[in-house]
Amino acid sequence: MMILSLSVAVAFVGALVPCSLAVPLRIRADQVGTPGDATFDYVVIGGGTAGLTIAARLSEFASVAVIEAGGYYQTDYGNASVVPLLSLTGIDVIDPSETFPHRPEIDWELVTQPQTNAGGRKVHYAQGKTLGGSSALNTMSYVRSSASAYQRWADLVGDNSYTFDNLLPYFKKSVRLTPPNLTKRNAVNATPEYDTNSFGAGSPLDVSWNNWVDPTITWLAKSLQSIGLAINPKGWSSGQLNGGSWVPSTIDPAHATRESSQTSFLDYAAGNTRLVVYPHSMASKILFKGTTATGVSVNTAGTTYTLSASKEIIVSAGVFHSPQLLMVSGVGPKATLESKSIAVVADLPGVGQNLRDPVSVNVAHFVSTTNAQGVVANPVTQPEALRQYQEDAAGPYSSAAGYISYERLTNELRSTLLDTTRAALAKLPSDSPEVQFIAGTFLWTNGSAMGSMSATICNTFSRGSVTISSSNASDAPVIDLGWFSDPADGDVLVAGIKRLRQAWASDPAQSISLGAEVIPGDSVSTDEQLLAFVKANANMIWHPSSTCSMGKQGDADAVVDSQARVFGVQRLRVVDISIFPLSIPGHPQASVYMVAEKIADIIKKGGGVQ
Template structure:
């Protein structure tokens, strides 16, 4: 994504978030130290980790091991104020020159991407309670019913169909309807199905309390080229057309809602959950092939947390496969090359990495945007007042408008035969391209509007492996960008479709001059593909490195209950077990899978 952070950062220090007087923190008696025994030990206090830990703690003794601390303390307003999730979180810089924030980011660098200009990509991942739910842009978008049916087919388990998953989606959220008075935008009324949401979960989901004028016009431009408004929004299993995006935002205070502010705070007040912050899980311990606990290092002190029942690994898409491998589970050749005793030869560990990529088309625009308002000394004080006193205004706003579409016949005809065949193998209603309407400031302070195209089905595959037997050495990550030519073909078509949106009357009415990104000189298919490969970036939705599947499948690491093949007492519960990259945004499905597996464990324990 093309963003200028400078304007937001200038004012970030002056902000005082309008939040509850004293955020709930883990009680002194819930902070763990030294050897201990629990029913369940959870490795990773991220999106899935805190969710499943909180649910398991309702009926069992549970410990969570987290390498980071509290992001609100370590990173401040940038991690709390919605607008700053787009403009103030500097660690999402994908370049090798990224700002170093080791207190909240794992600071991972990938291998050179041979099909994308040999770029080494900084892949931000939350090292904090809340994990990447503390750094993301808070979009709450479920996938399509056909995608979950595909998941069910790959796992051999009908409980993964959308209708069967819906109770867990509903359980994991507490919906607040849009505040139309604060939004104050007649053409930006969200459409949604209230029956797709719950009302009792700790996790707040709502819509922005302010609408960016530029995004309103770009939404109209998408509608003008045929991507009509979806009357049920993005939570009913149909990803088709356009919709204003719900977000994980506490609407009463317009602050970020993460797994820490929701599930951890809930567990702190209602269970005996024990948290080990600033602590590194170094290895899963086994008795034969049965997981018995976790070795932990806290500031140089090494101790053991024993699990009477199970170890739950929730370390994320890059660190979960790394933890399995350093603990003796993974491809036999990799383990032996690093002198790691083999507990289970699982070739799929670290394989099948899917990473959706995106590219922008951008113009200077005449309409105001949030970044410009808060960067302007004449308008920033009122924006700050609105935020502090009303939980409204530009600072309260994050996610905007998204559209999904299967490629038009015109664009499909430009694809290669192999790409058309790859798309034809997907469900007939599966969206192929996602369009995100966005806005940012150019380096000279001018307002820009952008239309990004993102592939919904990632055909390229990357991998995660290890360079040593130590968890302290970073995992070796190859994103595999454009290793399958279909991804480049689809992104070129998506870029052309974005240009069609910019050519519509609504977009032309706010556009100031010629296209800036990629520019009119990028015209032929060859030039477009060259631009895509040089400029595409991730949207921070990698998945599938510990894929769910049937025993014996080459990529399968866990079964439909998230149990690791070849061992006992060990599950993986995070985005790494998604069998493929789901269309949509994964946050909603991560919360869901944690709820689902927690429920399965609870039923099995009864």
């Protein structure tokens, strides 16, 4: 997920757009699960990004049930989760503070432990509790990682099928690409570059580019280009993360509405398979016969029943809930399970460990250029923006993610790093990006336009963890993000701020800047002050991973093998972002869809049966 600013109050864009939403309730009556014991070939726990993808693919040849704690975000949350611009300005549930707005119908309302290296902050970590999961709440960026990152993945798990070239068919399989509509974008200096060979005749996930370009972002893109981050002619889907590019998004270009795993894979399955969905239902425990997973205990509105799996159970509950569900079911660190009086099915110490959570900070100025939020907040210009959206699927409301740059730190900035940080970065592949820069814009609390460029670490060295507070899956997991537990993360972000200040000092940025820097501000200048700012103001970009890490049997953090099978048990897999063995550069949504496609294909071909 990509967020423009979390360290300041972001002005809301006014009333939600009164557009006509596509009716999401497309599954047939016989596809809605009735509470009561039943048996399927496969039971998938979690109807999120990965869960609906693998369920849809498995349902092409088998009977499949999906257990999802939420319902339809279109009805539960409305336009805020559908209209692209509102993904930046209208989804209030992503507020990371402890005073976040409560939306239990679409958010798990998780709050972390105090972050001891980040001012003792407790962080509200929004996670989608809805069909579509966090693909219903994110900012829809479709960015694959670098070839070198997938090579690292392959090396860590001992399986060359995870190299970029071998994964590309699975990336292609999901995606129905629509080329940019240059007429609607109407911005000669914002023509997206991409490699057509990185896409194919896939389906059902729509990927496209915004049908409108924010004027402020075009100037910020120029500023990044002017300091050496040239346009990448292949974009963000070819395995190369360097330079800059306009971001493709999971947006249905015909209607300019959010594309999630629900609007793509669930809708596909509803029309072509006999997939059964159990909405508003909680998976409370995986059931075992010895060490063989046999079923799932489910609760729907107080009714408890068992969904049995004749072949496999697939956990797709997300980075925080997948390890929790394993632990309350008896799979995890023995000492933790015994402390909660849970019978140990498999002593697997890596469950809940290795949490990686990239963090980000902003550098911002008031600017003279207009932005999308300003257009739709202005009663003079809002009616035309609304007309463009409703009639042409264009204009500011159709726009979400904008422009991203990646680079390795310059030699000048690298020389300012701690020796330990330089040593850590030196272990990464020579083409691995180290910092991500996102160009963004928002309204300040007084309604003034603000230009923002954020720096995000591409390789998270700090590690956190997830554990359980009880044997009850309804009790929230205990989350420690581990922010800045490794000094290298703060060190890199300090260098990132310095690099962004170089961009703000460029001619393109200065031509729109109105005065001095607002965030962090000119008074924050020394390395010590910058580090203090980073620790006090850095926030997540909602890309946590690796709490059920893929790896080789016997590795300390390994929970699943390269076919997503849980070590120590049979007929149980985990398929979601929690199995990523590392925090990959880029934005993980594309890779989550990919890994679900890959594991579904392994199962379809009869491989990996335990």
